[in-house]
Amino acid sequence: MPDLRVVISAVSFETVKITEPIFHYKADRAYLIHSGKKPPYIDFYNAVTEVLKERGVPFEEVNILYTDFNEVLKHVRSIIRKEMGEGNHVYVNIGAGPQIYSSAAMIASMMEGATPFNAPTAEWTVSKPEKVFYEGGRPVGNARSVKDPIEIPLFKVEPPDETLVRALSIWKRMTDRHRIRPTKEIIIELNREDLLPEIWEDDNMRRYSQSALMRYRRNYLEKFEDRGWIRKVGRGRYSITDQGKMILDIFG
Numbered sequence: 001m002p003d004l005r006v007v008i009s010a011v012s013f014e015t016v017k018i019t020e021p022i023f024h025y026k027a028d029r030a031y032l033i034h035s036g037k038k039p040p041y042i043d044f045y046n047a048v049t050e051v052l053k054e055r056g057v058p059f060e061e062v063n064i065l066y067t068d069f070n071e072v073l074k075h076v077r078s079i080i081r082k083e084m085g086e087g088n089h090v091y092v093n094i095g096a097g098p099q100i101y102s103s104a105a106m107i108a109s110m111m112e113g114a115t116p117f118n119a120p121t122a123e124w125t126v127s128k129p130e131k132v133f134y135e136g137g138r139p140v141g142n143a144r145s146v147k148d149p150i151e152i153p154l155f156k157v158e159p160p161d162e163t164l165v166r167a168l169s170i171w172k173r174m175t176d177r178h179r180i181r182p183t184k185e186i187i188i189e190l191n192r193e194d195l196l197p198e199i200w201e202d203d204n205m206r207r208y209s210q211s212a213l214m215r216y217r218r219n220y221l222e223k224f225e226d227r228g229w230i231r232k233v234g235r236g237r238y239s240i241t242d243q244g245k246m247i248l249d250i251f252g
Contacts, residue, residue: 002086002087002088003087003088003089004028004029004083004086004088004089005025005026005027005028005029005088005089005091006027006028006029006030006031006079006083006088006089006090006091007021007022007025007027007029007030007031007090007091007092007093008030008031008033008076008079008080008090008091008092008093008105008114009021009022009030009031009032009033009093009096009097010032010033010034010066010072010093010096010097010098010101010105011032011033011034011044011045011048011096011097012034012035012041012044012066012096012097012098012101013040013044014044014096014097015044015047015048015051017093017095017096017119017121018032018048018093018096019048019051019052020119021091021093021117021119022052022057023055023057024119025091027057027091028058028088029057029058029059029060030052030057030058030059030060031059031060031062031079032045032048032049032059032060032061032062033062033064033066033072033075033076033097033101034061034062034063034066035063035064035065035066035067062075062079066097066098066100066101067098067100067101068100069100069103069104070104072100072101072104072105072108073104073105073107073108076092076104076105076108076109077108077111077112080092080108080109080112080113080114081112084112084113084114089115090112090114090115091114091115091116091117092105092106092108092109092114092115092116092117093105093116093117093118093119094106094109094116094117094118095117095118095119095120096119107157110157111157159251160227160247160251162251163195164220164223164224164227165247165248165251165252166193166195166252167190167195167219167220167224168220168224168229168230168240168244168247168248168252169248169252170186170189170190170193170195171186171220171221171224171230172240172244172248173189174186174189175238175240181236183213183216184208186216187199187208187212187213187216188208190216190220191212195220196212196215196216196219196220198211198212199212200212221238224238224244225238227243228241228243228244229241229243229244229247230244
């Protein structure tokens with residue numbers, strides 16, 4: 001049964017940061033990555049699974065070392081590929097769990113097109129941090145000592161095509177300015193920016209050609225939609241998506 005909502009999380013020393021996003025997304029299935037069967041780790045895992053059972057959310061246990069970058073990347077990517085291959089929507093919680101897990105899960109999401117998210121803390125259990133993160137009046141933090149650094153492997157994640165980003169910027173600007181039938185203005189502006197040559201039907205430059213319209217649709221509009229940057233909201237009408245806005249904020 002495709003079109004399910006799936007949430008992947010790592011359970012370390014959090015509970016509500018795991019369960020609440022699962023309920024928020026109305027997950028049909030959850031994957032819980034955790035390490036070890038001994039306290040205190042297993043206590044948090046059991047607390048999470050107890051809540052999920054009470055709410056009737058099916059879950060699958062993934063018992064791997066969540067501080068091993070390669071293991072996390074391998075398993076999270078495998079889950080994403082499996083679920084998305086079945087036509088499901090996959091959300092990956094990168095805001096709970098060790099930093100190595102978060103890094104690997106973020107890269108897996110970017111590689112496979114899943115949706116990474118973070119659930120910010122609204123209220124802390126520690127009301128007086130000076131009693132927890134200090135020793136002898138000196139700030140220490142959560143860790144008293146650390147192991148040697150572990151370098152994270154690099155994966156090349158290609159930025160979006162610069163020409164498409166420029167064209168999307170023009171599309172949004174013209175669409176905002178000419179809300180009713182902005183196609184002509186978009187095509188003219190693309191031509192001015194050397195992104196769509198030879199647009200005129202004749203030397204009078206009053207009407208763009210059918211060829212220009214087809215090239216605009218094929219080279220830009222369809223690619224915007226395929227990448228999830230815009231979505232159709234009516235006959236011949238489109239709206240920019242949150243992902244499209246993010247692309248312009250970062251690369252525009």
